[in-house]
Amino acid sequence: MLRTVLRHGLTGVLLGSLIGNAQARELDTAFGNVEVPDSPERIVTLYEGALDASVAAGVTPIGAIATRGGNEVAAYIGEHIDTGLLEMVGVARETNIEAVLRLEPDLILAAPQLPEEQYRLLSRIAPTVVPASDGFSRDGWKAESRLYGQALGKEADIETVLENVEQRAAALNERLSDAGIGGTAYLARWMPAGPMVMSSELFATGVLASTGLEVDDEGLVKEGSAHSDVLSLENLSMIDGDWLFLATLNEEGQQALDAAEQSSAFTRLNVVKEGHVVPVNGQVWSSASGPLAAEVILNDIEEALLP
Amino acid sequence: MKVLARAKRLDQRTLLLCLLTALVAVSVVSLLVGAGSVSPLRAFSMLLGSEDSDAHFVVWELRAPRTLIGIAVGMALGVSGALLQAVARNPLAEPGLLGVSAGAAFAVALALVLGASAASLRISVAQVGALAGCLCVLGVARWRGVGNDPIRLVLAGAAFSALLGALTSLMLLFDQRSADEVRFWVIGSLAGRRLDDLWAVLPSMAFCTALIALIARPLSALALGERMASGLGHHPQLIRALVVLCVALLVGAATAIAGPIIFVGLVVPFIARAFAGPDIRRTLWFCLPIGPLIILAADIISRVVVAPSELPLGVLTALCGAPVLIAAVRARRLPML
Numbered sequence: 294m295l296r297t298v299l300r301h302g303l304t305g306v307l308l309g310s311l312i313g314n315a316q317a318r319e320l321d322t323a324f325g326n327v328e329v330p331d332s333p334e335r336i337v338t339l340y341e342g343a344l345d346a347s348v349a350a351g352v353t354p355i356g357a358i359a360t361r362g363g364n365e366v367a368a369y370i371g372e373h374i375d376t377g378l379l380e381m382v383g384v385a386r387e388t389n390i391e392a393v394l395r396l397e398p399d400l401i402l403a404a405p406q407l408p409e410e411q412y413r414l415l416s417r418i419a420p421t422v423v424p425a426s427d428g429f430s431r432d433g434w435k436a437e438s439r440l441y442g443q444a445l446g447k448e449a450d451i452e453t454v455l456e457n458v459e460q461r462a463a464a465l466n467e468r469l470s471d472a473g474i475g476g477t478a479y480l481a482r483w484m485p486a487g488p489m490v491m492s493s494e495l496f497a498t499g500v501l502a503s504t505g506l507e508v509d510d511e512g513l514v515k516e517g518s519a520h521s522d523v524l525s526l527e528n529l530s531m532i533d534g535d536w537l538f539l540a541t542l543n544e545e546g547q548q549a550l551d552a553a554e555q556s557s558a559f560t561r562l563n564v565v566k567e568g569h570v571v572p573v574n575g576q577v578w579s580s581a582s583g584p585l586a587a588e589v590i591l592n593d594i595e596e597a598l599l600p
Numbered sequence: 601m602k603v604l605a606r607a608k609r610l611d612q613r614t615l616l617l618c619l620l621t622a623l624v625a626v627s628v629v630s631l632l633v634g635a636g637s638v639s640p641l642r643a644f645s646m647l648l649g650s651e652d653s654d655a656h657f658v659v660w661e662l663r664a665p666r667t668l669i670g671i672a673v674g675m676a677l678g679v680s681g682a683l684l685q686a687v688a689r690n691p692l693a694e695p696g697l698l699g700v701s702a703g704a705a706f707a708v709a710l711a712l713v714l715g716a717s718a719a720s721l722r723i724s725v726a727q728v729g730a731l732a733g734c735l736c737v738l739g740v741a742r743w744r745g746v747g748n749d750p751i752r753l754v755l756a757g758a759a760f761s762a763l764l765g766a767l768t769s770l771m772l773l774f775d776q777r778s779a780d781e782v783r784f785w786v787i788g789s790l791a792g793r794r795l796d797d798l799w800a801v802l803p804s805m806a807f808c809t810a811l812i813a814l815i816a817r818p819l820s821a822l823a824l825g826e827r828m829a830s831g832l833g834h835h836p837q838l839i840r841a842l843v844v845l846c847v848a849l850l851v852g853a854a855t856a857i858a859g860p861i862i863f864v865g866l867v868v869p870f871i872a873r874a875f876a877g878p879d880i881r882r883t884l885w886f887c888l889p890i891g892p893l894i895i896l897a898a899d900i901i902s903r904v905v906v907a908p909s910e911l912p913l914g915v916l917t918a919l920c921g922a923p924v925l926i927a928a929v930r931a932r933r934l935p936m937l
Contacts, residue, residue, distance in 0.1 A: 527636025
């Protein structure tokens with residue numbers, strides 16, 4: 294640790310003396326060490342998790358990509374910053390490199406899944422920070438947020454934010470277990486032919502689990518996939534737990550529930566009869582990640598589960 | 601000679617009876633087999649009268665509706681394929697070529713972009729889109745042209761389908777939310793479709809059946825040639841227009857309930873002609889059991905291969921239909937229609 298600090302400090306000093314007043318730091322990313330400016334000002338985020346972490350750390354980027362299944366950033370981001378200031382530079386599946394170039398960023402924060410060819414292009418525009426990742430995991434978003442925080446020079450702010458989320462989850466966990474609320478929970482996306490069960494190793498299911506619910510995917514989700522194939526209506530009993538969180542790809546969780554309720558296979562589930570189905574916002578629950586989204590999810594859980 | 605012809609016809613009747621028996625058998629299998637925990641044995645003993653509420657629900661509320669819908673969709677697609685091939689005088693004409701599927705997909709995409717949700721979309725949107733697409737194709741081909749030059753209809757259909765497809769893609773490019781939702785609609789499937797949807801399109805299907813009964817005879821005369829048909833007192837242009845209307849209504853109905861299911865309309869008439877010979881009237885009879893047979897068989901496979909999930913039916917018909925068609929094309933000279 295000390296050595297890294299020393300090395301970073303040393304590189305900083307060396308480079309600082311070389312380039313004059315523009316200082317730089319070095320970060321350990323998925324594509325090796327990357328030098329980032331000491332106080333970046335024009336930041337472009339190419340990943341919803343990076344946008345979330347930046348805003349949580351008190352930094353407003355100049356460019357971002359749209360939420361999945363939408364043309365703007367997720368609505369919850371708008372509660373923290375004026376999203377009108379954000380230039381849209383693409384969607385999750387495709388970045389508009391020219392739009393990024395036009396913004397002349399001095400730091401790019403990208404997704405862990407960024408392909409190498411894209412990285413090569415982007416890193417010629419500005420230092421590009423890509424978190425290392427080994428597939429889906431419940432807590433991977435925390436390490437990602439920390440790296441983005443480092444890149445922004447806001448390590449302390451991110452630590453505070455993450456601690457707050459963890460404390461909040463622990464408190465909610467306690468209140469739930471005091472109230473005797475818990476059991477198994479599933480997160481699913483409703484499609485016309487049936488539900489897709491979301492993996493239990495995702496950001497949203499991880500936050501769910503942190504409140505003490507047993508989140509499961511019944512082994513339906515293949516390795517390296519975020520959700521199962523569309524489950525046959527004959528097998529809905531597989532997601533008949535104590536709680537069912539129902540999302541679509543967009544904000545209209547309630548619409549997903551309305552559609553599901555037209556299916557008699559759905560309405561005969563115990564979880565439905567008990568009124569334990571919680572429609573949720575897919576922008577937050579199935580597309581986003583990061584500390585601010587975690588807060589929203591914790592709010593949703595508190596509102597739905599606690600009387 | 602007369603005796604021979606009679607023997608052959610008798611043979612065809614037996615064949616048709618065999619196919620109908622096969623259809624009944626496949627329908628029963630369709631009630632018994634599924635992706636869920638209700639095994640064929642459990643379903644069977646429930647059908648024989650044992651108390652089993654789970655099995656009762658799965659068989660009567662889930663498997664029976666999709667079987668009925670599969671039968672209706674199979675009949676509609678098979679018959680409309682045979683009709684269109686006869687009127688276009690081209691064995692490769694496919695009902696989708698009338699712009700029906702492209703029109704339905706376009707209408708659904710448009711509704712989604714305008715704010716509807718895929719989950720709550722009513723089937724009327726797809727049916728209206730199918731009819732509108734078909735009318736556009738006929739407009740491009742010129743109504744009179746249908747009579748004089750069936751090839752023009754097929755070409756106009758191909759061109760217009762491509763145009764509608766491009767417009768759909770363009771629209772979805774600008775609206776990411778709809779792009780994600782329409783993905784699930786453009787692949788046909790019988791799962792989760794409701795019987796209400798079937799009842800909604802049944803009147804138009806009944807209307808088509810009556811119409812076909814009226815025009816089957818003149819249509820088969822048309823195969824002898826324009827002049828011969830006119831000489832027999834028929835009106836070729838009117839007949840063709842009525843056939844196209846029938847096809848649009850039938851495929852529109854099928855697409856509206858189950859989504860676009862490709863290849864069935866192309867393959868079924870091929871098989872039916874192999875049994876029935878060139879006469880359209882007999883071909884149509886054979887299409888009636890063969891269409892549902894193929895749809896139901898494909899649907900049963902789609903439930904079993906990736907259980908506990910299901911494969912969309914449209915994927916499976918394309919996967920199975922393509923080799924069948926290639927084999928049919930290679931095995932024999934293409935029939936002249």
